[in-house]
Amino acid sequence: MTKSSTVPAVVAFDIGGTSVKSLTVTRDAVLDVHSTPTRADQGPEAALEAVLDEIDTTLAALGDDYEAVGVGVASPGLVDETKGLSRHSENLGWRDVPLKALVQQRTGLPVGFGHDVRAGGLAERYLGAGRGAAHQAYLSLGTGIACALVLQGVSIVADGYCGEVGHGGSGASGDGEPCACGGRGCAETYASAAGMVRRYRRLTGRSLSGARDLVALVDAGDEVARTVWNEAVEALAGITSDIVRVTGVSRVVVGGGLSLAGERLIQGLEAGIAQQLTIHRRPEIVPAALAGVSGSWGTALLGWAAAGYDLDDIAAGYLEKGPSALIREVNR
């Protein structure tokens, strides 16, 4: 690194159902950020090519002053970090795609590969609301509900099937609403954004564009909206309480689209957990500090780690900017 006059950089790709978010960073600056469609509507192969093309384009755009030292890739759905596989992505149509190896072949660079929610958790642990807590859970509440654990300071990863806490939970008695996973009454049918919208429509016949509309209706005194919201929070409190019973985490960081509901969500969760936990330690419930950008930053951290950099060291450089700058520079 010192022998060269070029500045080391990492390119990071947070793959979602409809778009890939690309982030190019040095140790102290954001060089580029943009988003490109996955073309998933044209099939799984097209989506894969779109991702690989995007990686080529981003690397080609890196100026002569910079040298890519690593690539970070985060994938949605079921992800096997150990084997480098995207096992199952509903939106992209991927089944057992060896994404890590494909990116390695394409770029010749070290590749850090992970699950999108676990990447978000990694960003919160090093750069956001999880800093300083040795044991923490990152709950991503949005289209789906998933959890990433950091215990004793180390991100806990299993073979691709961990963290799907939304399928199950307090409502999963077998007689609830059908869930996309094939089960019934999963917490996601109550507490995901889509689940809340669906429940509200079933009870009133009225359509909402998202969870934000539902929260606005709760504020406006709509009784049905209040019921749907309270059931959602109760289901989330059930999941969170189970996580605490098993792991004893002292802090729960709440991210994902639903976290934009802010204090209403945090206070609701705190109250629900207080009812459900007895002898257990009550965790702090805190909103994600990097809401909306934690996936991109976490994916960049995966790239730095793959390139052999120490993440505490890397994080220290970014933290000089503060979380608001980390959000602003990615949303620019």
Ligand SMILES: [Zn+2]
């Ligand atoms: Zn389910």
